[in-house]
Amino acid sequence: MAALHQTLTLVKKDLVLELRQKYAFYGILLYIISTVFVINMMMGKPEEQIWNAQFWVVQLFVSVNAIAKSFMQESRGRLLYFYSVVHPRYFIAAKLLYNMLLMAIMSIIALVSCIVFLGNPIINVWYFVGVVMLGGISLSLLFTMLAAIAAQANQNAALMAIMGFPIMMPLLMMLANIARSAFVPVYQPGLLNMFLLLIGMDVLIIGLAMILFPFLWKD
Amino acid sequence: MAKHWWKALAVLLLLYTIIAGFLVKVPAIENNQQSTRNLFFHVPMWVCMYTLFTISVANSILYLTKYDLKKDILASCAANVGVLFGLMGFVTGSLWATYTWGSTLTNDPKQIATAVALLIYLAYLVLRMSFTDIDKRARVSAIYNIFAFALLIPLTYIIPRMVDSLHPGSASSPGFKSKDTDGTLMMVFYPAFIGWTLLSVWIYTLLARYKRLELKNIFK
Numbered sequence: 001m002a003a004l005h006q007t008l009t010l011v012k013k014d015l016v017l018e019l020r021q022k023y024a025f026y027g028i029l030l031y032i033i034s035t036v037f038v039i040n041m042m043m044g045k046p047e048e049q050i051w052n053a054q055f056w057v058v059q060l061f062v063s064v065n066a067i068a069k070s071f072m073q074e075s076r077g078r079l080l081y082f083y084s085v086v087h088p089r090y091f092i093a094a095k096l097l098y099n100m101l102l103m104a105i106m107s108i109i110a111l112v113s114c115i116v117f118l119g120n121p122i123i124n125v126w127y128f129v130g131v132v133m134l135g136g137i138s139l140s141l142l143f144t145m146l147a148a149i150a151a152q153a154n155q156n157a158a159l160m161a162i163m164g165f166p167i168m169m170p171l172l173m174m175l176a177n178i179a180r181s182a183f184v185p186v187y188q189p190g191l192l193n194m195f196l197l198l199i200g201m202d203v204l205i206i207g208l209a210m211i212l213f214p215f216l217w218k219d
Numbered sequence: 220m221a222k223h224w225w226k227a228l229a230v231l232l233l234l235y236t237i238i239a240g241f242l243v244k245v246p247a248i249e250n251n252q253q254s255t256r257n258l259f260f261h262v263p264m265w266v267c268m269y270t271l272f273t274i275s276v277a278n279s280i281l282y283l284t285k286y287d288l289k290k291d292i293l294a295s296c297a298a299n300v301g302v303l304f305g306l307m308g309f310v311t312g313s314l315w316a317t318y319t320w321g322s323t324l325t326n327d328p329k330q331i332a333t334a335v336a337l338l339i340y341l342a343y344l345v346l347r348m349s350f351t352d353i354d355k356r357a358r359v360s361a362i363y364n365i366f367a368f369a370l371l372i373p374l375t376y377i378i379p380r381m382v383d384s385l386h387p388g389s390a391s392s393p394g395f396k397s398k399d400t401d402g403t404l405m406m407v408f409y410p411a412f413i414g415w416t417l418l419s420v421w422i423y424t425l426l427a428r429y430k431r432l433e434l435k436n437i438f439k
Contacts, residue, residue, distance in 0.1 A: 166338035
């Protein structure tokens, strides 16, 4: 019970910080809109396959940028303070939860701005929204752990991209494949398997983060 | 001398692989013709790569339990040699693909999976370079190694077997074994496997010894 309470308090602290500053939120909002606008200026309203590819690339960069901040805003002193009051496992759990929430909101914003600027080739909207949420959550989980590692390497943002891109390449390919069903009414064999694989991967990331993060914090 | 028998075995097996590999009568398998001989060189690279990556991650786990810097050196050496063998596997495979599939780089899942595995370990090596503090480098890179390995390396091994691939032995295409009626291919193939794996481990131990000499003043 105390564990849940501590975790939720940490999430609440992040939320309150965000609500007061609104820096990350508006920063990312501007980032999404300008990226999508650039795509719009370069290629107008693309076909569904290109639309899908563009959308997931936008998602990727949004998640890198949104989540890289989550450890950078913590000063060294504050991290030390957290280290003395909570178990590292609760700390990473709180970060994972908060980033999941952040990425869920960002995913919806990215989806809406893609539809507004690039047209709407989606047939099965609710299915696509579901895939986008799942994708946003998977990406946020993965990048939270990588941000935690990158934070140890003197907050090197470029390092996060170097570490992250190879790992998320299969994830993104899988997401783009699953999402294809939302554009064309065809039967895709092995769809359920890919969903299960994605969810399994998410569970694995959470498990690994819980096990490995305490080692990362021993400074 | 008793400790070195496996090195002699590696040399003998590889000599056999190279000599027999080029002389043995290969069965005609579709459009492969004589390029089938690449089987003895290309496929074992893949196994060597996974063996070394597994050694690397095992040493990373050991490092996190005992904080022994020697384990970290072993992990990084294994990753280095693994990348070398992965690259060789990729090059021999691409060469083979050029003549049988008609293109050097294809969308084949196994080729992509190897590229991903290589990129992950190149990222691991780059991550190591970004630290100046040895203990911190060991700890953080061990964590990344375990995270990336557990997440992906099994996946890059499993997925290509599930989906359709241009490679023989995946979901829809039969392996070479069924075409090898005389058993000549397998007669060279299995020794080649063992020989190359032993060689890769040998290179890894040599590199590890060299690294330990280099850092002699740290390990007293």
